Amino acid sequence: MSTKSKKFPPISAKLPAFMHGADYNPDQWLHDPQVLAEDIRMMKLAHCNVMGVGIFSWVALEPEEGLYRFEWLDRVLDTFAENGIYAWLATPSGARPAWMSEKYPEVLRVGASRQRNLHGMRHNHCFTSPVYREKVAQMNTRLAERYSSHPSILGWHVSNEYGGECHCDYCQEAFRGWLKRKYGSLDALNRAWWTAFWSHTYTSWSQVESPAPHGETMVHGQNLDWRRFVSDQTIDFYKHEIAPLKAVNPDLPCTVNMMDLFYGLDYREFxxxxxxxxxxxxxxxxxxxxxxxxxxxxxxxxxxFRSLKKKPFMLMESTPSLTNWQPVSKLKRPGMHRLSSLQAVAHGSDTVQYFQWRKSRGSSEKFHGAVVDHVGHERTRVFEDVASLGKTLAGLTEVLGTTVPAETAILFDWDNRWAVNDAQGPRNKGIHYEETVMQQYRALWELGVPADIIGSFDDFSGYKLLVVPMAYLLREETGKKMERFVENGGTLFVTYWSGIVDENDLCHLNGFPGPLRKTLGVWAEEIDGLHDHDRNGLVMESGNELGLSGTFEIHELCEHIHAEGSRVLGVYGDDFYAGKPALTVNRFGAGKAYYLAARVSDPAFYEALYGKLAQDAGVRRALETALPAGVTAQLRTDGEHDYVFVQNFSGQAARVELDGRGYTDAESGEAVSAGTLLELPVHGIAILKRTAQA
Known part of the structure; x- marks a missing residue:
């Protein structure tokens, strides 16, 4: 990225435009040669320029062991090249053929109960199995040798939605090897896992196994390390997959389609x-x-997903209409396809792609939405929505590669997520970590404050406001980084149940919030779990520096804290800790560190709080104006021009009064005067362009 332009090059130099397309499964239609010709015709009508091909095509490529059939894929990719359409070519490891499961049952996963699965579903294979690794390497080598130089290929779509775990003997040995490399000795492992509790001390590596419902589940360090191992082993399998691809053509990019806040894999490491x-x-x-x-x-x-690499990402799958697997498969209402697709662009996506191009005729996803319906022609509402969006994306090429200039960051770590949900702490019926994170983010989103989602090992120094929700697992070095962040002028906001354990899930000694006690100026003595019907109140102190007044409802969690040099901004209204601190601020060096000791349920509190914190920290908003509830603004910039996406998710028509800067409509090029009252219909979105501030 240029330091002046704040713009990244296109994902592929072959296609310097927004990628617009879908998963394409021609192997389901090999019995009807006319389908390919008709699909090409409609792809052009829909302004689609890229397809994901071969994602679950193993048996079509290798119907018998060692017998390969690439002719059909040759024909598809050659036809793409002739028609100006590009492809992300997939490795087919997401679902192996039945002949492999029958001949080599070791490739099938073993569950936590130690029972081996039957053939079926997807990702029902062991990432450690030598046979499966060998078969994947053979297939990927042939694909790479045959297609790496094909003019239609933009890159590799590696497997599909990795996930799951295996508890077979191969995985048990791999887990023990992973632990040996991490700890070096059984003594070190036993100390880290605190196995002296319940006499769980291991005296031989062979005694160590993965957690099991009929065995060990109560050693929290062991549970945490198993999750880390599963994630690392999956990443190792991915590296095994791409090795033959990179060996043939190291310049072709590799991607793997991830899933929203997926629990089982540490995507930041991935x-x-x-x-x-x-x-x-x-x-x-x-x-x-x-x-x-x-x-x-x-x-x-x-x-x-943008924050994982701090550059534009790909929306690899979405649906242009509905899914078939959600509790209620609701059609997108008019305008929502455009709004939801451009929401991804607003947050940094340089693609809009779908599952899938043409609806399957049978099996589990035959009613999943697609660009081309079972009727087989372009005269449908969904096709028209897709084609219209394709035109819009083609006209937004100047936005391609631009960045999101976030000055606010939220800390979110997978190992903290795993640990806090396994804590057996104050609310075993629901600690609600993810909801706590979203409570903070939602307020920033409503305010139109761009934000990055970062991890403990990321650099904090480029931000003005750092939000730390429920950092239960907090390393000493992370606490030191936060201390330096505040000392150097940053604003830190930390919530309850933070700084409780270290990276091994061992409690910090000498008082919570552990490494943050000095920075925050508080000691959290104990935490009270509330029943669902229990309520308390955050009573704001008169004249507090946040300018907040009144009482805000509290539920679920209340920490009994002591101010140790921090100023009290709000206190509890009820129970034996009534009048005790519930919200504090500590001036530390050139910055400020805030601590919220209880779960406030009122969204208005968080909007008012973050509005004040952002203002005091000098954090930029996409629009310096009041936004109606459910209407947000997101910002991308190339350093010379800003692109502001004003989005209406409120469910009703809305009006936004623009701030005092001059704008043009990024789609029409028409001038939009400063202070204009922007009219947004239901599910409406406006894309505005302005000169960037220095």
Missing amino acids: AKAVDVISWDAYPTWHEADSDAGVASWFAFNHDL
Whole structure:
């Protein structure tokens, strides 16, 4: 990226435009040669320029062991090249053929109960199995040798939505090897896992196994390390997959489609091995009158995936209409396809792609939405929506490669997520870590404050405001980084149940919040879990520097804290800790560190709080104006021009008064005067262009 332009090059130099297309499964239609010709015709009508091909095509490519059939794929890719259409060519490891499961049952996964699965589903294979690794390497080598120089190929779509775990003997040995490399000795492992509890001390490496429902599940360090191992082993398998691809052509980028806030894999670690981030987004639109809750969740995910590599990402899958697997498969209402697709662009995506191009005729996803319906022609509402969006994307090429200039960051770590949800702490019926993160993010989203989603090992220094929700697992070195961040002038906001354990899930001694006690100026003595019907109140102190007044409802969690040099901004209203601190601020060096000791339920509190924190920290908003509820603004910039995406998820028509800067409509080129009252219809979006501020 140029230091002056703040713009990245296109994901592929072959296609310097927004990628618009879908997963394409021609192997399902080999019995009907006319389908390919008709698909090419309609791809052009829909302004689609890229397809993902071969994602579950193993048996079509290798119908018998060692017998390869590439002719059909040759024909598809050659036809693409003749018609100006490009492809992300997939490795087919997401679902292996039945002949392999029959001949080599070791490739099938073993569950936590130690029972081996039957053939079926997807990703029902062991990432450690030598046979499966050998077969994948053979297939990927042949694909790379045959297609790496094909003019239609933009890059590799490696497997599909990695996930799951295996507990077979191969994986048990691999887990023990992983632990030996990490700890070096059984003594070190036993100390880290605190196995003296319940006499769980291991005296031989052979005694160590993965957690099992009929065995060990109560050693929290062991549970945490198993999750880390599963994630690392999956990443290792991915590296095994791409090795033959890179050996033939190291310049072709590799991606793997990730899933929204997926629990089982540490995507931040995974991202280090991936050339370009891509993910699959399937919002449950129209669950309520306002779509703001769903929109903010997916905005968070867009920001997360952009933040993994701090550059544009790919929306690899979405649906142009509906899914077939959600509890209620709701059609997208008019305007929502455009709005939800451009939401991804607003947060940094340089592609809009779908699952899938043509609806399958049978099996589990035959009713999943697609660009081409079972009727088989272009005269449908969905096709028209897709074609219209394709025109819009073709006209937004200047936005391609631009960045999101976030000055606010939210800390989100996978190992913290795993640890806090396994803590057996104050609310075993629901600690609600993810909801706590989203509570903070939603307020920033409503305010139109661009945000990055970062990890403990990332650099904090480029931000003005750092938000730390429920950092239960907090390393000493991370605490030191936050201390320096505040000392150097940053604003830190930390919530309850932070700084409780270290990286091994061992409690910090000498008082919570552990490494942050000095920075925050508080000691958290104990935490009270509230029943669902229990309520308390955050009573704001008169004249507090945040300018907040009144009482805000508290539920679920209340920490009993002591101010140790920090100023009290709000206190508890009820219970034996009434009048005790609930919200504090500590001036530390050139910055400020805030601590919220309880879960406030009122969204208005967070909007008012973050509005004040952002203002005081000098954090930029996409628009310096009041935004109606459910309407947000997101910003991309190339350093010379800003592109502001004003999005209406409120479920009703809305008006936004623009700030005092001059704008043009990025689609029409028409001037938009400063102070204009922008009219947004239901599910409406406006893309505005302005001169960037220095």
